[in-house]
Amino acid sequence: xxxxxxxxxxxxxxxxxFLSCSYLAMLPTDCAHRLLSILNWAQEDCTExxxxxxEHLSISRALIGEWTINMLEDQKQEASNENEHxxxxxxxxxxxxxxxxxxxxxxxxxRESILATGSKVQGDAKxxxxxxxxxxxxxxxxxxxxxxxxxxxxxxxxxxxRSKALEPIKNNSRYLLKAPYRTDPERxxxxxxxxxxxxxxxxxxxxxxxxxxxxxHKIKVSNSAxxxxxxxxxxxxxxxxxxxxxxxxxxxxxTKELLSGPERNLDCPAKxxxxxxxxxxxxxxxxxxxxxxxxxxxxxxxxxxxxxxxxTAYLKNxxxxxxxxxxxxxRAESAPGMQFIQRIQENFDSVMPALSPAMLKEEVTYLxxxxxxxxxxxxxxQFVEEDTDFLSWEDEYSRLLTLEGLQNVASDCLCKLQxxxxxxxxxxxMDYGDCSKISTHADCAVFGDQKCRVxxxxxxxxxxxxxxxxxxxxxxxKLRVQVLHQQLALQTVLASELLPLLDSKYYQPLLYRAIYTxxxxxxxQFPVLIRDDLSD
Amino acid sequence: MSRATNGRLKEAIAALCRVLSGLGxxxxxxxxxxxxxxxxxxxxWKLLCCLLKEVCGARTRDLNDENIDAxxxxxxxxxxxxxxxxxxxxxxxxxxxxxxxxxxLVFSWLLHTQHMLEKLLEVNKIRVGDEIxxxxxxxxxxxxxxxxxxxxxxxxxxxxxxxxxLQWLNGKLRFCWRTLHTxxxxxxxxxxxxxxxxxxxxxxxxxxxxxxxxxxxxKQPENCNKLVKLLESENSRLKAYLEWKRLESVYWQWMxxxxxxxxxxxxxxxxxxxxxxNNTLQIAGFCHGNIHTIGEVEKLNSSLVTLHDExxxxxxxxxxxxxxxxxxxxxxxxxxxDFCGTIMKIEQEVKKKTDLKxxxxxxxxxxxxxxxxxxxxxxxxxxxxxxxxxxxxxxxATEVISELQRKEVKLEKELKKLQEECRKKxxxxxxxxxxxxxxPPPTKKQIHIEKRGKGDLT
Numbered sequence: 001x002x003x004x005x006x007x008x009x010x011x012x013x014x015x016x017x018f019l020s021c022s023y024l025a026m027l028p029t030d031c032a033h034r035l036l037s038i039l040n041w042a043q044e045d046c047t048e049x050x051x052x053x054x055e056h057l058s059i060s061r062a063l064i065g066e067w068t069i070n071m072l073e074d075q076k077q078e079a080s081n082e083n084e085h086x087x088x089x090x091x092x093x094x095x096x097x098x099x100x101x102x103x104x105x106x107x108x109x110x111r112e113s114i115l116a117t118g119s120k121v122q123g124d125a126k127x128x129x130x131x132x133x134x135x136x137x138x139x140x141x142x143x144x145x146x147x148x149x150x151x152x153x154x155x156x157x158x159x160x161x162r163s164k165a166l167e168p169i170k171n172n173s174r175y176l177l178k179a180p181y182r183t184d185p186e187r188x189x190x191x192x193x194x195x196x197x198x199x200x201x202x203x204x205x206x207x208x209x210x211x212x213x214x215x216x217h218k219i220k221v222s223n224s225a226x227x228x229x230x231x232x233x234x235x236x237x238x239x240x241x242x243x244x245x246x247x248x249x250x251x252x253x254x255t256k257e258l259l260s261g262p263e264r265n266l267d268c269p270a271k272x273x274x275x276x277x278x279x280x281x282x283x284x285x286x287x288x289x290x291x292x293x294x295x296x297x298x299x300x301x302x303x304x305x306x307x308x309x310x311x312t313a314y315l316k317n318x319x320x321x322x323x324x325x326x327x328x329x330x331r332a333e334s335a336p337g338m339q340f341i342q343r344i345q346e347n348f349d350s351v352m353p354a355l356s357p358a359m360l361k362e363e364v365t366y367l368x369x370x371x372x373x374x375x376x377x378x379x380x381x382q383f384v385e386e387d388t389d390f391l392s393w394e395d396e397y398s399r400l401l402t403l404e405g406l407q408n409v410a411s412d413c414l415c416k417l418q419x420x421x422x423x424x425x426x427x428x429x430m431d432y433g434d435c436s437k438i439s440t441h442a443d444c445a446v447f448g449d450q451k452c453r454v455x456x457x458x459x460x461x462x463x464x465x466x467x468x469x470x471x472x473x474x475x476x477x478k479l480r481v482q483v484l485h486q487q488l489a490l491q492t493v494l495a496s497e498l499l500p501l502l503d504s505k506y507y508q509p510l511l512y513r514a515i516y517t518x519x520x521x522x523x524x525q526f527p528v529l530i531r532d533d534l535s536d
Numbered sequence: 537m538s539r540a541t542n543g544r545l546k547e548a549i550a551a552l553c554r555v556l557s558g559l560g561x562x563x564x565x566x567x568x569x570x571x572x573x574x575x576x577x578x579x580x581w582k583l584l585c586c587l588l589k590e591v592c593g594a595r596t597r598d599l600n601d602e603n604i605d606a607x608x609x610x611x612x613x614x615x616x617x618x619x620x621x622x623x624x625x626x627x628x629x630x631x632x633x634x635x636x637x638x639x640x641l642v643f644s645w646l647l648h649t650q651h652m653l654e655k656l657l658e659v660n661k662i663r664v665g666d667e668i669x670x671x672x673x674x675x676x677x678x679x680x681x682x683x684x685x686x687x688x689x690x691x692x693x694x695x696x697x698x699x700x701x702l703q704w705l706n707g708k709l710r711f712c713w714r715t716l717h718t719x720x721x722x723x724x725x726x727x728x729x730x731x732x733x734x735x736x737x738x739x740x741x742x743x744x745x746x747x748x749x750x751x752x753x754x755k756q757p758e759n760c761n762k763l764v765k766l767l768e769s770e771n772s773r774l775k776a777y778l779e780w781k782r783l784e785s786v787y788w789q790w791m792x793x794x795x796x797x798x799x800x801x802x803x804x805x806x807x808x809x810x811x812x813x814n815n816t817l818q819i820a821g822f823c824h825g826n827i828h829t830i831g832e833v834e835k836l837n838s839s840l841v842t843l844h845d846e847x848x849x850x851x852x853x854x855x856x857x858x859x860x861x862x863x864x865x866x867x868x869x870x871x872x873x874d875f876c877g878t879i880m881k882i883e884q885e886v887k888k889k890t891d892l893k894x895x896x897x898x899x900x901x902x903x904x905x906x907x908x909x910x911x912x913x914x915x916x917x918x919x920x921x922x923x924x925x926x927x928x929x930x931x932x933a934t935e936v937i938s939e940l941q942r943k944e945v946k947l948e949k950e951l952k953k954l955q956e957e958c959r960k961k962x963x964x965x966x967x968x969x970x971x972x973x974x975x976p977p978p979t980k981k982q983i984h985i986e987k988r989g990k991g992d993l994t
Contacts, residue, residue: 025699032697039705046712053719060714060726060748088660090724102824236989277748297751301733304754305747311739313767314664320774321661327781336785337648340792344645347799348621356619357829364832370894371840372946378847393865398882400854405890407847410840417837424830461669462742463907465933468728473907474933475720476938483713484947491954499958502965514699516976519958522951523706525977532971 025511031497038493042486067295321460353426360423367413367420374406487522494518547785554776557769558660559586569640570794572801576636578604584611584643591655604632605973615642620649626641637798642792653777660773662766666747668728698967731911743910836865903939907931 204476306314355363381403465471499516501507509529517526549563561583567575585607592614607628615625623644628635645654707823734746746754753760865875959976966974 023750026696027699027702029696032702034704036697036705039709043705043709043712046709050719052713052718053723056748057726059720059752060723060730063748063751063755064726129686218824246981269878285652297730297733301730301751302736304734304737304751306739306746306750306754307757307760309764310750310753310760310767313764313771315739316771317662317767317774317777320771320778324654324657324774324777324781327778335648337788337791338586340788341645341648343792343795344641345621347795351623352619352621357617358619360829364829364836367840368832368836371836371843373893373900374843374847378843378850379848390868393861394859394878394882398852398877398886399640400858401841401883401886402890403851403854405886407844407851409890409894410844410847414837414840414844417710417833417840421830421833421837424833426828460665461905461907461929461931462910463931463933463936464671464912466912468725470933470937471728472721473937474940475819476717477937477944479713479717479720481940481943481947484944484951488951488954489960491951493955495958499961502962509969511699512962512969512974514703515677516962516974518703518706518949520955520962522955522976523703523710528975530973530975532973 025514027501031501034499035494038490042490045486064297067297149165318460351430353423353430355420355423357427360420360427363416363420367417370409371412374410377402377406491519491522541786541789544786546784548780551776551779551783552653552787554582555773555780556656557773557776558590559591566640569636570790570797572635572637572797574636577634577639578632580636580639580643581607581611581632584639584646587646587652587656588614590659591650605630615646618646619647626682632754637794640794641791641798644788644794644909646856648788653780655967657773657777659782660770662763663906663908664747664749664763665743665910666731666749667908669906670931671904699941727909728911731909737909743908745829745911747908763888783944903931903936 381399465474498519502512502515513526513529517523546563549566553561553563559582561577565576565583565823569580581604588611608628612626612628620642622638622641625635625638730748731745731752734751735744737746738750747831749763753763900969963974963976966972
């Protein structure tokens with residue numbers, strides 16, 4: 001509003017020369033005052049909506065962009081619970097292990113280059129079979145199994161099995177060596193992809209990551225981009241790292257206790273996840289880089305889990321609302337207070353009108369709707385009227401009866417309207433309030449623009465949409481309806497204020513043109529006025 | 537009242553107070569009010585005022601909380617609007633010094649007839665989903681003048697304003713709507729992305745993906761505790777509501793005894809009751825748009841009269857034609873009984889159709905309220921996944937779209953009609969203008985045809 005005024009002020013300065021032109025089309029003071037206030041109000045309303053939307057938008061924007069994720073509190077808690085066996089390793093120990101890992105990486109690298117030639121020849125299917133046969137029993141295998149079955153798609157099982165198959169003996173020692181590092185769940189879980197898209201790597205790899213990157217994975221990556229899809233990179237770190245698998249396993253157990261739904265649901269999206277290939281890349285990439293704290297929804301959105309405290313509260317809430325809804329549904333049947341209400345209403349004073357203002361409004365709305373319906377039907381009827389000759393007598397009779405029926409409905413409405421009018425007049429007498437007399441908003445038409453008069457359903461109704469297009473259409477239509485409502489209101493006010501101005505003889509053509517534009521063209525087009533007085 | 541009932545009553549009132557917890561009511565106040573103690577009065581006025589303010593929404597924001605006089609005026613006004621018919625209530629003094637029993641009765645009446653608790657819970661519901669309002673009720677806002685505010689127009693000269701400023705404002709308004717639309721589009725695109733990227737993350741199988749609020753919760757875990765606390769407090773309110781529902785019959789029995797007290801007292805006070813007739817006629821000084829309603833009634837009346845006359849004319853005309861035809865038919869008709877049978881059948885059918893259309897419109901269900909947006913892939917089996925028995929109400933986007941389209945068409949027609957009326961008047965004025973010829977702009981249809989014509993040529 002203020003901003004608008006500011007702009008208007010600036011506009012005025014630059015337009016002042018025009019104003020000094022001889023043909024001015026001025027509006028009288030109070031008329032201008034009313035119209036400007038209405039237009040300003042409409043604009044304020046629109047700006048207000050935009051402001052609210054933009055606030056919301058900034059949140060969404062931030063969510064879509066990169067986050068630096070903080071450890072969620074209860075995940076931290078979960079993690080620390082799991083961490084019983086591990087006193088945190090000292091930095092020195094870590095360093096030692098790092099060195100050991102590096103040594104191992106070298107060994108793996110050599111092994112890898114040998115395997116690379118072999119695995120290229122071997123088909124995927126073979127790899128799986130082999131995996132099934134040769135599956136070793138590392139200490140985490142039970143957990144691993146459970147986890148895989150529960151959460152992973154068959155595809156991912158295949159991938160993990162294959163990776164296992166090709167490094168059967170190494171497993172134990174690897175887990176052992178990595179242990180201290182892995183028990184630090186914080187570092188593990190939050191490891192995330194950097195935004196840089198990884199190009200398929202060749203045999204180049206840095207020491208630290210090499211141990212973690214299983215050989216076959218890497219080969220796949222370097223072999224062809226297509227195959228990236230086959231390898232579910234997402235389960236890479238979690239599945240292969242035993243302590244972490246354990247922790248995730250427990251996590252899902254907890255969730256399962258709460259509700260068995262989510263884990264089941266997970267299958268489908270994980271399968272279709274948009275960012276699978278990127279995840280695979282991340283998997284290999286993340287091993288090469290120090291764990292960055294950057295998270296993008298696009299790539300890791302599916303890995304998000306709501307905090308336990310929230311889940312519990314949410315589920316409880318949903319259940320309670322459902323119960324309340326059931327109560328509300330049967331409230332008409334068994335209304336314990338009915339007797340009291342009847343008695344109190346019997347004692348109401350007789351001077352009160354039969355209908356309350358609220359009911360009156362409802363009735364008027366109802367009659368207005370009926371009027372619209374009749375009108376529509378009549379219009380449709382007149383549309384067909386032209387070719388009555390071709391109608392069968394049955395049709396013709398039925399149409400005659402329909403019209404008669406409409407006539408009856410219309411006269412019923414008129415009777416009813418008469419009653420309503422009497423009630424409204426009585427209201428006027430008893431309630432002497434008047435918009436123009438009362439200064440505060442609180443007093444005036446409290447219900448004039450109430451949001452929605454319908455009693456809430458007490459449920460959380462859902463609206464299913466299947467594409468962005470549908471949402472866009474809804475938004476566009478909603479706005480359109482809103483704008484039309486406003487235009488209708490403006491049109492009525494503008495017409496009542498502006499048309500009388502043209503009654504006087506001395507108005508400028510410019511005024512006529514402006515009024516024509518506003519009233520007949522919604523300000524979008526204007527008529528052409530041609531001076532004809534120079535003619536002979 | 538037996539001790540057991542008394543205990544249950546106490547429980548019921550306590551539960552009620554817990555549902556109303558945000559409004560700060562004390563169960564003791566109810567007991568005091570039964571005996572019409574003055575000390576309970578102020579608290580009851582406050583309770584009624586807060587309750588109505590919360591339920592009736594935003595328009596009442598500017599109500600001054602401190603001023604008891606304003607509070608009382610407000611409460612009376614709304615009860616008048618809802619049709620509470622006991623004049624004793626409207627005669628209560630504006631200083632809030634007496635009448636706690638009457639207020640208790642009023643409160644209970646509101647609670648039952650206006651479903652205040654349900655509305656209150658609904659209004660304060662914590663919304664964690666991405667919701668969209670599907671009703672167009674909130675689009676209908678009465679355009680009102682702000683008479684107090686001085687609007688300075690930069691185009692004014694000696695109090696007069698250039699009409700071009702009006703045009704400019706109008707254009708600015710349209711531009712404003714358009715920018716709003718672009719913001720909406722961006723919002724929707726982002727919303728959908730969030731839904732898409734978080735599939736499988738939600739605990740509710742019907743929803744399956746996270747909302748903006750929920751995703752933000754994960755991004756900013758510090759908000760999580762706040763939200764959980766809010767949810768928990770709502771949970772306790774809901775529990776209290778269920779408890780209240782279980783016990784409410786005791787309360788209503790008790791309320792009858794309160795009513796008895798009042799009636800008894802009134803009987804004993806009858807002789808001194810000097811209610812002034814003039815006073816009773818003017819009980820409320822509030823504006824509920826009475827003038828507006830009467831205007832609406834009048835407008836509707838005149839349109840209906842026109843419609844009725846039009847119908848009458850058409851019907852009588854048709855009847856004449858029909859009678860002639862029937863006379864001609866009678867000679868042809870081989871079997872009179874068959875003919876009559878058919879006629880009866882038609883009559884019944886038409887009657888059924890009309891009844892259905894015009895006598896059931898009260899039950900017409902338009903879409904109202906907010907819905908949580910849920911993305912469902914068409915492939916993923918749409919409604920099958922929803923457990924219908926759980927009372928979850930589901931609508932599809934396509935339904936909303938067609939409903940909105942219907943509304944759009946209706947409103948467009950209305951606007952066109954108004955514009956056409958203005959055009960007629962203005963055309964008449966143009967004819968009387970001296971020395972000026974007015975060439976109206978081409979209609980949109982014409983523009984369209986011209987464009988198409990050009991397209992054909994090239």
